[in-house]
Amino acid sequence: MARVVVVHGVGRQTAGPRALHRDLYPALLDGITAARDGEDDGLPGPDEVAFAFYGRLFRGPEEVLSPTPYADARDVGHGLESDLLAAWWQRAAAVDERVVPPDEEVLARSPRWAQRAVLALSRSRYFAPVGERVLIGDLKQVSAYLTDPAVRASVQQAVAAAVTPDTRVVVGHSLGSVVAYEALCAHPEWPVRSLVTLGSPLGLRQLVFPRLAAEPPGAWPGAVEAWTNVVDRGDVVAVEEDLRPLFGPRVRQVRVDNGARAHDLECYLTAAATGAAVLAGLGD
Incomplete structure (x- = not known):
């Protein structure tokens, strides 16, 4: 039963939950190990980490030569x-x-x-x-x-299907941070203690914030006890780095350095700051 649920961002339409787990589960463990100064005892096992996958909703028809519909x-x-x-x-x-x-x-x-x-x-x-x-x-x-209620509902269903009675931490990257925030607002009964957002666009005041499915926008996400927002200074998607002006001073704001891959999920997961936030939510 998943203790940690990770919600991916855009551009994952050709992946799947098992592929994401294979590629990104080690990065999550590396971040936790970094937060422990190299200590790797008691890490979450493979069955304790799930990836809520919704990318298939954006994959083109099978008969199209490329899985990504052409657009310019x-x-x-x-x-x-x-x-x-x-x-x-x-x-x-x-x-x-x-x-x-x-x-x-x-x-x-x-x-x-x-x-x-x-x-x-x-x-x-x-x-x-x-x-x-x-x-x-x-x-x-x-x-x-x-903007599309049907798309939003399907994505939210994917997250709800991944969360279990054992889930204590939800990690959301990029658009996935918006998805995770809305899911937690909609389900205060979930036993999730900690929300970790990575490279989040939640701070876009005129574009994202007023469109959030939360009442009111900026409400604290459900029963979450701690919210850590991790951002790279050069992350283009995280237009407004600091979420505290919109979501309150309880948000813990952390800046990391992902090098040339500023918005990359793997880099965010390997950061010690991310690992520490996940550990805190797990109570380890």
Whole structure:
């Protein structure tokens, strides 16, 4: 029975719960070991860690040659999608000297602004390796979760299916932090003691925060006793690093250094700060 449940972020549509466990369970153990200064006795066993998987919802039809539906800057929708893209661009320019900052024309949404935004982000440390269609695909996954009730309900069901009476810690990365927060708000009866958010966009005041399925937005997540928010200074997705202005002073804010992989889940999991937060929730 899972004592720790990890909720992944965007871009995992070609994975699965077993593949995520195989690839990321060791990283979680490494973070716990780092928090213990190398001591590795009493680590959570494989059956005590589960990965709530919802990525398949965003996978294209089997007959499509690529599992990621093709999209480019021309497919960026008005409203939330364009606003998120602009927010990522502004954040990337603020933390990465290689990214040209947006000018007033772009912020006013000139006809070619999306192409210019994607071109600028393609120079960033985070987005450069993924390519345009993956960038736009990730953008659309965030938009779909926040605006499509059916998608949101299906994702929430995946989390609920992973949580057991033994679950004490929920870890949410990127969009998964939004999913985890909403799930805990909706289920105060769950025995979860600790929420750990990694590279979270929950602090986006105008785009994510007002769309949260919580009453009121900013409410404390259910019966959680401790909430630790872990952020890399260069994480483009975590546009607003500090969640305390929106969610209160009880949030423990921690900054880590993930190097060139600022938003990478594996890097966040291996951080001693993440391991310490998981240990605290487990009571170990």
